[in-house]
Amino acid sequence: MFRCGQLCSRVFAVEFDLRTEPLYFTLNSTPQVLHKAYQELFGDDGKLFSLHVHCDNRIEKAQTHAEIKHQLSIALSRDCDVFEASSFIPDVKNSLVKGFFIRDKSTTDLSEDVLKTLQQSKSVCVFSYKREGQYCWQxxxxxxxxxxxxxxxxxxxxxxxxxxxxxxxxxxxxxFYNMDEAYKVLKECTDIIPESKEVLKLVDEQLETSRGDGFPVIVIEGLDATGKTTLTEALRESLNATLLKSPPQCLAPFRQRFDSEPPLIRRAFYALGNYITAAHIGKESLRAPVIVDRFWHSTAAYAIATAVGGRVENLPEPGSELYKWPEDLLKPNLVLLLTVSPEERLRRLRDRGQDKTIEEAELEVNQLFRLKVEEAYKRIQNPACIIVDASPSPQEVLQQVQHLIRNKYHL
Ligand SMILES: Nc1ncnc2c1ncn2[C@@H]1O[C@H](COP(=O)(O)OP(=O)(O)O)[C@@H](O)[C@H]1O
Ligand SMILES: Nc1ccn([C@@H]2O[C@H](COP(=O)(O)OP(=O)(O)O)[C@@H](O)[C@H]2O)c(=O)n1
Known part of the structure; x- marks a missing residue:
């Protein structure tokens, strides 16, 4: 945790252009000559500010960050650019403090007024940047x-x-890599999000069963509109299987509420959904094969792709412990990842013509994000997913998958 005025050991990263490396800098009490890239970015072209949220309560911190992001998007003029910015200690886990960098090219004082108002919150720290010849200070x-x-x-x-x-x-x-950690987050939210209590109650009620040696459990993963619903329904028929999904039906009434919360809370909700679904899988797989529409691969891949700014290269490297399956979550026997080309996916989304979650709408415009989700899916290990080309007809995709299952289980 940093306090204003204790910034020297930290590195700052400003995402001026998501397709390239962030601009990294530290702070020093003696003037430093800046080379061209820095001079351009910290140049005379407008007023520059940065804003960071620092607060010991993680729920408050997450909500303040989200609220500020919203405020900046509505209160600043069109002449302002807002970039994601962070401060961190290199390679030190949990040292990241998120914030924003604001470049105001207007001739008004609006941005300064907005930032001064935001700074009144004790957890918000705002800095301004000034140029003097080849130097720049904060x-x-x-x-x-x-x-x-x-x-x-x-x-x-x-x-x-x-x-x-x-x-x-x-x-x-x-x-989250075990249930307790996700559980704690929702527990810390019960005062501000009353629905958390109901979700935790459902988790408590469901967690009695554990899985013995039952029928196979097959998870179908993939981006929205890659054909998961079509395939899982067909597999249910053809294998006489039970079809489950994560998040489970019992969490449907709470989903919209948690989707509007910042990542910490939203991701904890989806993580707990997997544990409820796991309990259902445990029971149902004693009676018949189980097909699961989305499970932990989706939870982790979307969460990682959202958390990591910019390019695919910024993802945690393959083999990172961040791709490891939670030790206490039921492991499926087979995970299949449906893939189609971006063009075919867009065609299917358009044909379906239904409402998309904000995140899915973002996928459509944000090629980088889609690439990161797919790459994160592929990097998750133990169990890793098997990639299935889902561009042929529904019947052919079903046959392909039946073949894969038959090879493994003779079903
Ligand atoms: N193999 C396929 N070929 C062509 N269209 C498909 C195929 N599978 C699904 N679709 C169509 O694409 C759309 C998205 O499929 P759906 O099964 O709902 O995907 P998901 O559950 O992954 O979001 C639907 O309109 C569906 O009819
Ligand atoms: N097991 C799951 C399922 C969904 N999710 C989240 O839910 C979103 C997609 O769910 P969805 O219901 O719109 O997907 P489709 O069923 O439309 O394919 C993703 O953006 C994930 O963030 C998750 O985190 N974990």
Missing amino acids: EMLSPVNQVEESVRQYITPAAAAEHHPSTLNIRNSDV
Whole structure:
């Protein structure tokens, strides 16, 4: 956790262009000559500010960050660019503090006024940036304590981090590797989100069963509109199987509520959904084969792809512990990942013409995000997924999958 004024050991990353590396810098009390890339970005072209949220309560921190993102999107003028920015200690887990970098090219003081208002919250810290020849320094926008004089900290270029900063906080903030950690998050929310209590009650009620040696459990994964519903229905018929999904039906009334919450809370909700579905799988697989429409691969892949800004290269490297299956979650026997080309997927989405979740709508416009979700799916291990080309006709996809299942189980 950092406090305003204790920034020197930290590296700052500003995502000026999501297709390239962030711009990294540290702060130093002596002036540093900046080379061209930094001079351009910290140049005379507008007023520059950064804003960070620091707060010991993680629920409050997540909600403040989301609220500020919303405020910046509605309150600033069109002449303002807002970039994701973070501060972190290289390769130190959980050291990431998220924030924003604001470039205001307008001639008004609107952005400064908006930021001063936001700064009134004790968990928000705002800095402004000034140029002086080849140097650039940062100082607090207006010191919280007026008696204390604002200290100039000079921008000092820093080397690229080995691990993209956004990967540092994934564990237990975006992806949960055991049930207790996800459970704790919802428990901390019960005062502000009353529905959390009901979700936790459902979790408590469901967790009695464990799985013996039953029938095979086959999970079907893939981006929206890759044909999961079509295939899972067909498999249910042809294998005389039970069809389950994650999140389970009993969480449907709460889904919209948790989808509107920041990642920490939303991801904990989906994580718990997997444990409820696992309990159902445990019971049902004693009677018949079980087909599952989305499970932990979806929870982890979407969470990682959302948490990690920018390019596919920024994802945690293959083999990272972040792709490891939770130790206490039922393991399916087979996980199949349906893939289609982006063009075919868009065609199917359009034909279906139904409402999409905001995240899915984002996929459509955000090629980078789609690539990251697919790549994260493929990097998850033990169980890893088997890739199925889902572009042929529904009948052919079914046959292909039946063949894979028959080879493994003689069903
Ligand atoms: N193999 C296929 N070939 C062509 N269209 C398909 C195929 N599988 C599914 N579709 C169509 O694509 C759309 C999305 O399929 P759906 O099964 O609902 O995907 P998901 O459950 O993955 O979102 C539906 O309109 C469906 O009829
Ligand atoms: N097991 C699951 C299932 C969905 N999800 C989330 O739910 C979203 C997709 O769910 P969806 O119901 O729209 O997908 P489709 O059933 O439309 O394919 C993803 O954006 C994930 O963030 C999850 O995290 N874990």
